Amino acid sequence: MRISTGMIFDAGRNSMMRQSADLVHTQQQLSSGRRVLRPSDDPIAAARALEVTQSKSVNTQFQTNQGYAKGALASLESTLGSITEILTDVRTRAVEAGNGAFSDSEHRAIATDLEAQFNALLGIANVKDATGDYQFAGYQSAQPAFSVGVSGEVIYEGDAGERAMQVGSTRVMPVAEPGSKVFMADPATGESQVFGAISQFIAALRDPASDKGAAVSQAIGDMDAALENVSTIRASVGSRMVELDALGELAAAHDQQYAETLSQLQDLDYNEAISRFTQQQTILEAAQQSYVRVTGLSLFNLLS
Structure with a gap:
């Protein structure tokens, strides 16, 4: 299989896009305090969290009814x-x-x-x-x-x-x-x-x-x-x-x-997330610099 210049450009661009998306996702986790932002992050945890949330909602309604019942009985x-x-x-x-x-x-x-x-x-x-x-x-x-x-x-x-x-x-x-x-x-x-x-x-x-x-x-x-x-x-x-x-x-x-239970399923480990965020930043910066050297694109000269 022959590797063309276009393929090199596409591979580098796609890699940086993935790394940028990962970085943004980690930023969103840090800002929200949640590890699971969408079901694809952890399908099992997301499904379980939905069940627990529904049970919690029903329990809250029971507590509301208990308050009404107490008032009526009093x-x-x-x-x-x-x-x-x-x-x-x-x-x-x-x-x-x-x-x-x-x-x-x-x-x-x-x-x-x-x-x-x-x-x-x-x-x-x-x-x-x-x-x-x-x-x-x-x-x-x-x-x-x-x-x-x-x-x-x-x-x-x-x-x-x-x-x-x-x-x-x-x-x-x-x-x-x-x-x-x-x-x-x-x-x-x-x-x-x-x-x-x-x-x-x-x-x-x-x-x-x-x-x-x-x-x-x-x-x-x-x-x-x-x-x-x-x-x-x-x-x-x-x-x-x-x-x-x-x-x-x-x-x-x-x-x-x-x-x-919801905290265990959804909450973020800040130490792990900060470490991962720093690592992702480093990897993305290295990929950008590498892409500049490989492609010689003037745009990245300005960014570096």
């Missing part, structure tokens, strides 16, 4: 606490009404106070959460959870759905409770047993002919059942909040692991 726990206070107060007033020395007017005064508590409890039952949804309406969160019927009965208008969020790869956590569960709505009629019990007690206190002893006993028993129900729900909410703390710690640990 709001729910606070609301359940308010319900507990009202039910406890109703029970206390029922115990007071059991005083056999009370007159009808005193019973009516207690009834008036209980009516205010009834209305306050109804307001809580139709409270909205931070996102503007009715907290106790189940999946029907765009409408009030409870309404008052023509006879004064309180009817549950929501459903039994438990709104939930995915807070882990295998964990979908309820962040709300349906009002039918909290206020013990009758599945057949939708009428709330809690509101019904308070309403019946108020009516008995206002009726001079009613058996106050029986009404008081019934009211205390009804409030005990309602309080036990709410206490059970609050305990469940508390357990979920504790679980969220554990999931948050686990997600943070995963974040750290993902960051370390």
Whole structure:
């Protein structure tokens, strides 16, 4: 095979172009701090880094959901606490009404106070959460959870759905409770047993002919059942909040692991890169000088 002058020129030019490209690539690595700038730099590392990045993104979304879930459960726990206070107060007033020395007017005064508590409890039952949804309406969160019927009965208008969020790869956590569960709505009629019990007690206190002893006993028993129900729900909410703390710690640990793995796959060894950059500069300069001597091109005379 005969070697022509053109072939010598092309070979020298191509060599310098490759060396210049290598030098630029090393400069880009040094400026970015990344060893892998494109998949061809290390196909295996690039593929693995993509997988880890996607996993990290999913983990970040779980952490975001955990934050939303914590806020929702904290709001729910606070609301359940308010319900507990009202039910406890109703029970206390029922115990007071059991005083056999009370007159009808005193019973009516207690009834008036209980009516205010009834209305306050109804307001809580139709409270909205931070996102503007009715907290106790189940999946029907765009409408009030409870309404008052023509006879004064309180009817549950929501459903039994438990709104939930995915807070882990295998964990979908309820962040709300349906009002039918909290206020013990009758599945057949939708009428709330809690509101019904308070309403019946108020009516008995206002009726001079009613058996106050029986009404008081019934009211205390009804409030005990309602309080036990709410206490059970609050305990469940508390357990979920504790679980969220554990999931948050686990997600943070995963974040750290993902960051370390990405660093191992992508980050640049600066000592090696600087040494390589210096070597590439030296090789490129030597190639340019050699090309000038071989070809005698005036352009390289000016550059040298």
